Amino acid sequence: MKTIVSRLLYSQSSLPRLYAMAASRHGRLLTTDSNKVDEPFKVEEAETVDVPPSPTEKLLVLGGNGYVGSHVCKEALDRGLLVSSLSRSGRSAIQDSWANSVVWHQGSLLSPDSWKDALNGVTAVISCVGGFGSNSHMYKINGTANINAIRAAAGQDVKRFVYVSAADFGLVNYLLRGYYEGKKAAETELLIRFPYRGVILRPGFIHGTRQVGNIKIPLGVIGSPLEMVLQYAKPLSQVPLIGPLFTPPVSVNSVAKVAVRAATDPVFPPGIIDVYGIQRYSQHK
Known part of the structure; x- marks a missing residue:
């Protein structure tokens, strides 16, 4: 036969x-x-290939002139995306040439009328909005502002929404109660509004070169060695009370890379990505 x-x-x-x-x-x-x-x-x-995002995809970065946001903008431009940014101060003070390719919008997420036009034609949003201060102020910036953005994006049928949140640091959460309660409230709203198209990144300490005015602060001098050591100490992070303090730092370039990929890759898994997931996805081509 x-x-x-x-x-x-x-x-x-x-x-x-x-x-x-x-x-x-x-x-x-x-x-x-x-x-x-x-x-x-x-x-x-069959052979799989790394296909770059379509140049017609338009990404809106909330807080694009900040430390993480500026790296997200640059990463997105390197990927061939149309990039716009929304922040209270508008155009970034960064003098690098890539900043000229970003469309800068000035507005406050706490005042919807000041930024409603920024969502026109947007296919994905990455929020890097956050801040410190009193508990009420931290809840407003980390929680209410992002919740407003998530609801507005859902109303405009934006395809994907990526929120840069923060890792759980146990006891530290109590000291910065407004910060973490705000973050958690925004995460909950995202999971409700974007159950299949929303991604939450939870990095710990983010290291890299941070520019403050004309001064560049090399946070990687401390963060990079700690990341190399603590990435192998994952079991210690499960120790009650002090375990979260062993969460490894992650580079700002890794956060930016994963954020842009999560916003543009239709098969990127929705849900919560912890620091170990950020490290893993940042190494994928």
Whole structure:
């Protein structure tokens, strides 16, 4: 039987014979194009490639002139995206050439009328909005402002929404109660409004080169060695009370890379990505 099947599959005259057998059995006339030469059936193995995002995709970065936001803008431009940014101060003070390719909007997420036009034509949003201060102020900036953005984006049928939140640091959460309560409230809203298209990134300490005015602060001098050491200490992060303090730092470039990928890759898994997930996804091509 195996020999017969093999001959039927690879013989150049096998297809006409099959057609003739079918015609004689069912009494129907089956025709083939006599000008074509039968060839053995070929199967080629599929190959996956890294396809860049479509240049028609427009990304809005909330807080794009900040530390993380500016790196997100640059990463998105490097990926060939149309990039706009919304912040209270408008255009970034960064003098690098890439900043000229960003469309800068000035407005406050706490005043919807001041930024409603910024969502026009936007296909994805990445929010890097956050801040410190009194508990009430931190809740307003980290929570209410982002909740307003999430609701507005959902109302405009934005495809994907990525929120840069923060890792859980246990006891520290109590000291910065307004900060973490605001973050959690925004996360909850995102999971409700974007259950299949929302991504929450929870980095810990984010290291890299941070520019404050004309001064560049090399946070990587401390953060990079700590990341190398603590990424292998994951079991320690499960220790009650003090465990979260062993959460490894992550580079700002890794956060930016994963944020842009999550905003543009239609198969990127929705939900919460912790610091270990950020490290893992940032290494994927």
